[in-house]
Amino acid sequence: MEISTQEFKHCDMIKVKGRVDSATAPQLAQALESANHNGKHKLVIDMSELEYMSSAGFRALLAAQRNSKKYNRGEVVLASVPDRIREALELAGFTELFKTFDDPLHAVGFF
Amino acid sequence: MHTVQFAAKFEFLDEIRDFVGAIARDAGFADRDVYNIQLATDEAASNIIEHAYEGVTTGLLEISCGVKNGDSIHVTLVDHGEPFDPSEVPDPDLDADLSERKIGGLGIFLMRKLMDEVHYHAGPGNSNTLTLIKRKA
Numbered sequence: 001m002e003i004s005t006q007e008f009k010h011c012d013m014i015k016v017k018g019r020v021d022s023a024t025a026p027q028l029a030q031a032l033e034s035a036n037h038n039g040k041h042k043l044v045i046d047m048s049e050l051e052y053m054s055s056a057g058f059r060a061l062l063a064a065q066r067n068s069k070k071y072n073r074g075e076v077v078l079a080s081v082p083d084r085i086r087e088a089l090e091l092a093g094f095t096e097l098f099k100t101f102d103d104p105l106h107a108v109g110f111f
Numbered sequence: 112m113h114t115v116q117f118a119a120k121f122e123f124l125d126e127i128r129d130f131v132g133a134i135a136r137d138a139g140f141a142d143r144d145v146y147n148i149q150l151a152t153d154e155a156a157s158n159i160i161e162h163a164y165e166g167v168t169t170g171l172l173e174i175s176c177g178v179k180n181g182d183s184i185h186v187t188l189v190d191h192g193e194p195f196d197p198s199e200v201p202d203p204d205l206d207a208d209l210s211e212r213k214i215g216g217l218g219i220f221l222m223r224k225l226m227d228e229v230h231y232h233a234g235p236g237n238s239n240t241l242t243l244i245k246r247k248a
Contacts, residue, residue: 021128022157023121052128052146054153055218066209084146091224092217093205 041074163192
């Protein structure tokens with residue numbers, strides 16, 4: 001798994017590549033926590049090159065959404081969610097907790 | 112049935128998914144099913160590593176995988192950690208709002224939803240056997 005961050009005027013984009021499971025989810029959780037810690041609460045997660053995500057990754061996203069939405073200071077949105085991952089998120093009832101966008105630039109434009 | 116022993120550590124989840132994925136793909140399961148079989152097996156294995164072997168660094172996880180009658184894949188996970196019956200884990204409340212959403216139980220829930228059958232058996236010699244079955248669509 002690889003994580004890269006790009007700053008935009010009104011939000012930050014965190015790109016997650018590869019596979020997120022119980023071994024790698026702590027790294028994702030840490031990246032999201034550190035963004036929140038630095039006052040970044042408007043976050044786009046670019047999943048266009050994400051191959052796999054288990055519930056360990058879902059938990060990291062949930063924690064970040066809670067943190068970001070506190071005091072209405074922001075929100076985590078998902079972009080370019082691959083089909084298999086979208087299906088698993090739906091099954092977990094997560095698609096109601098996150099806005100999703102077909103491509104990262106539309107997600108950036110949302111903020 | 113092919114059987115492989117893995118050290119019960121998260122770093123081997125990649126290999127565990129590759130192991131069951133190759134067998135499912137060879138048996139002609141569709142890409143979506145292959146992904147879901149890998150995800151269900153990952154959730155089962157993660158749960159064993161995290162809970163059955165909590166605090167144990169030398170645990171072993173034996174995984175057998177094979178196709179029966181040409182149309183159903185059986186994944187069996189055997190561990191020697193604390194007994195844990197996933198059928199006793201209540202479903203998470205998927206309608207709860209963000210602040211009340213529970214973190215636990217999600218992996219078990221996905222595993223049950225993604226497979227057609229899940230069986231747990233506490234056997235002799237402190238062994239726990241979890242069997243996941245999925246039939247071709």
